[in-house]
Amino acid sequence: MQPSHFTPVPLEKAYRLLNHGPTVLVSASHGGVDNVMSAAWACTLDFTPPKVTVVLDKATRTRELVEASGLFALQLPTVPMAALTVAVGTDSAKTLPDKLAQHGVELFRAPQHSVPLVRGCAAWLVCRLIPEPHNQQAYDLFIGEVVAAWADERVFKDGHWHFDEAPEALRTLHYVAGGQFYATGASVKV
Amino acid sequence: MQPSHFTPVPLEKAYRLLNHGPTVLVSASHGGVDNVMSAAWACTLDFTPPKVTVVLDKATRTRELVEASGLFALQLPTVPMAALTVAVGTDSAKTLPDKLAQHGVELFRAPQHSVPLVRGCAAWLVCRLIPEPHNQQAYDLFIGEVVAAWADERVFKDGHWHFDEAPEALRTLHYVAGGQFYATGASVKV
Numbered sequence: 001m002q003p004s005h006f007t008p009v010p011l012e013k014a015y016r017l018l019n020h021g022p023t024v025l026v027s028a029s030h031g032g033v034d035n036v037m038s039a040a041w042a043c044t045l046d047f048t049p050p051k052v053t054v055v056l057d058k059a060t061r062t063r064e065l066v067e068a069s070g071l072f073a074l075q076l077p078t079v080p081m082a083a084l085t086v087a088v089g090t091d092s093a094k095t096l097p098d099k100l101a102q103h104g105v106e107l108f109r110a111p112q113h114s115v116p117l118v119r120g121c122a123a124w125l126v127c128r129l130i131p132e133p134h135n136q137q138a139y140d141l142f143i144g145e146v147v148a149a150w151a152d153e154r155v156f157k158d159g160h161w162h163f164d165e166a167p168e169a170l171r172t173l174h175y176v177a178g179g180q181f182y183a184t185g186a187s188v189k190v
Numbered sequence: 191m192q193p194s195h196f197t198p199v200p201l202e203k204a205y206r207l208l209n210h211g212p213t214v215l216v217s218a219s220h221g222g223v224d225n226v227m228s229a230a231w232a233c234t235l236d237f238t239p240p241k242v243t244v245v246l247d248k249a250t251r252t253r254e255l256v257e258a259s260g261l262f263a264l265q266l267p268t269v270p271m272a273a274l275t276v277a278v279g280t281d282s283a284k285t286l287p288d289k290l291a292q293h294g295v296e297l298f299r300a301p302q303h304s305v306p307l308v309r310g311c312a313a314w315l316v317c318r319l320i321p322e323p324h325n326q327q328a329y330d331l332f333i334g335e336v337v338a339a340w341a342d343e344r345v346f347k348d349g350h351w352h353f354d355e356a357p358e359a360l361r362t363l364h365y366v367a368g369g370q371f372y373a374t375g376a377s378v379k380v
Contacts, residue, residue, distance in 0.1 A: 019230050020364035020372055021211015040209050043233035045245060045329055053243060053331070055235060079378055086380045135325065139235060139333065141243070161366055173378060174210035174364070176351055182210055185375025188269055188363060190276045 002108055003119050007153035014050040014149040016159065017076065017123040018042065020184060022172040023085060024074040026054060027107070027116050028065035034116040036105050037062040038089030040175040042074055050146035052127055057140055061093040067136075070129045071114065072144060075121040076172045079183050086179050113148060122172050123151040163187065192298055193309050197343035204240040204339040206349065207266065207313040208232065210374060212362040213275060214264040216244060217297070217306050218255035224306040226295050227252040228279030230365040232264055240336035242317055247330055251283040257326075260319045261304065262334060265311040266362045269373050276369055303338060312362050313341040353377065 009017065018024070024042045028035060041055035052074060056063040066072045077085045087103040096102065106119040110126070117124050127144030135141040151157075155166035163171055164187050171183040199207065208214075214232045218225060231245035242264060246253040256262045267275045277293040286292065296309040300316070307314050317334030325331040341347075345356035353361055354377050361373040 016367050019366050021213070021230075021233075023211070040211075041234050043211075043243065043245075044231050045331065051329070053233065055233075082378050083380045135322075139241070141235065143329065159367075160370070161372070163372060171375065174374065176209050177206050177349075179380035180350070181378040181380070182351070182353060183375040183378050184364065185361065185373040188272050188371040188373050190273045190369035190371070 002110065005152045005154050006150050009123070009149040009151050009156065011050055011146060011149065012048055013159040014125060014146045015044045015047050016161070017125060017149060017151060017156065018044045018052060018074070021174060022076045022184065023175040023181065025077050025085065025088065025118050025121065026056065026062055026072055026074060027118060028062050028069055028072045029114060029116050030065045030068040033065065034100065034107055035062045035065055035093050036088050036100060036118055038085045045143060052125065052144050052146060054142050054144070055140050056142050059092065066129060066142065071126070072129065073115045073117055073124055073126045075118050075124040078120060078122050078169055079171050079173060080169050081120055082173055082181050085173060110148065110150065122155050122170050123149070125149045192300065195342045195344050196340050199313070199339040199341050199346065201240055201336060201339065202238055203349040204315060204336045205234045205237050206351070207315060207339060207341060207346065208234045208242060208264070211364060212266045212374065213365040213371070214244070215267055215275065215278065215308050215311065216246065216252055216262055216264060217308060218252050218259060218262045219304060219306050220255040220258040223255065224290065224297055225252045225255055225283050226278050226290060226308055228275045235333060242315065242334050242336060244332050244334070245330050246332050249282065256319060256332065261316065262319065263305045263307055263314055263316045265308050265314040268310060268312050268359055269361050269363060270359050271310055272363055272371055275363060300338065300340065312345050312360050313339070315339045
C-alpha cells in the first residue's frame with residue numbers, strides 16, 4: 001500500500017526534488033531481489049526530460065540490480081531516517097542478506113512501476129538507466145532519465161518545497177561524513 | 191589579497207566541502223578574461239583523488255573559459271550572497287560584459303593558482319578539467335579533479351563543518367528554483 005500523502009509530481013517539476021542537494025536512498029530490484037543503499041552523490045543533470053546522476057560503487061549489490069534491470073529509484077530520506085540512511089549505506093546485502101529488515105526499511109510499489117520505493121521519504125523519483133559504460137566503469141557514475149516522480153504533498157506541493165510550513169520530521173538530509181548530516185534549513189528568498 | 195580566515199583544506203577532506211549538496215559559484219579565466227556563474231548541479235564524484243562533476247550549459251561564457259584553460263573553481267556562496275548567486279546565474283557575460291562588477295562579485299587569487307576565486311564564500315575548490323568530450327557535448331557534464339581546496343576556518347575546521355557554531359552568515363545555500371534557496375540547517379548526528 002502506498003504511504004499517505006504520496007502524490008504525483010509533474011515531470012517538468014521533478015528536477016526541483018533534487019535541486020537542493022539532498023542525500024538519497026537508491027533502490028532497485030531484479031529477479032525477485034530488492035535492495036536499497038544510500039548515496040550522498042546524486043545530482044540533477046537536466047530539466048526536460050529530467051535526468052539525474054548518481055555514483056554507485058562497484059562493491060554494492062544495488063549497482064548489480066541497477067545494471068541488470070536498467071531501472072532505479074532515488075528517494076529523499078527525512079530527518080527521522082538518518083540512522084537508517086547511515087545503516088543501509090554501511091552494511092551491504094552481500095554480507096548482511098537481510099539488511100533491509102534489520103534496519104527497518106519498509107518498501108512499497110507505485111502502480112505500474114516495478115522498482116521498490118522506501119516508505120517515510122519526502123519524495124521519490126523512478127529512473128530509467130541511460131547506459132554509459134565508460135562513465136560507469138571509470139567513475140562509477142550512472143545517468144538516469146526520470147520517468148515518474150512523487151512527493152509527500154505536505155512538504156512538496158504545486159511544484160514547490162514547503163519545508164518551513166511542513167512538520168519538522170519531513171525535512172530532508174544532507175550528509176557530510178562520519179554519521180554527520182545537516183537538515184535542510186530555513187528558506188532564503190531573493 | 192586573500193580573505194581573512196582563508197585556510198587550506200587537505201585534499202583527502204575536500205569531498206566534505208561539497209558532500210552536503212550546496213549550490214556553487216563556478217569561476218574560470220582565460221586570456222585575461224575572468225568569469226563567474228552559479229550552478230546548482232555540482233556534486234562530489236570521488237574521495238581520493240577528489241573529483242567533482244558540474245553541469246555547464248553551452249550558452250555560458252564560463253564554459254568557454256573552462257574548455258580553453260582546462261581549469262575551474264567551485265566555491266560555496268553563503269546566505270548573504272543569495273542575490274549575487276541568482277544574478278550571476280541569470281545574466282551572461284555574453285550580453286552583460288561587466289556582470290561581475292554590476293553584481294558586486296569581488297575576485298581574488300590564491301598563491302600559485304591562476305583561477306579567480308570569489309570573496310565571501312565558505313569554501314573553494316580549484317579543479318583541473320578531466321576532458322570527457324562525450325559527456326560535455328551530450329550532457330553538458332564536466333568532470334574535474336580537485337587540486338587545491340580552502341575553507342573559511344570559522345565554519346570548516348579540522349575536516350568538519352561547524353555551521354551550528356559559526357556565524358549564521360556563513361551558512362551555505364541550496365537552490366531550488368525561482369530565487370528560492372534553503373540554507374544549510376541544523377546538525378543531525380547519528
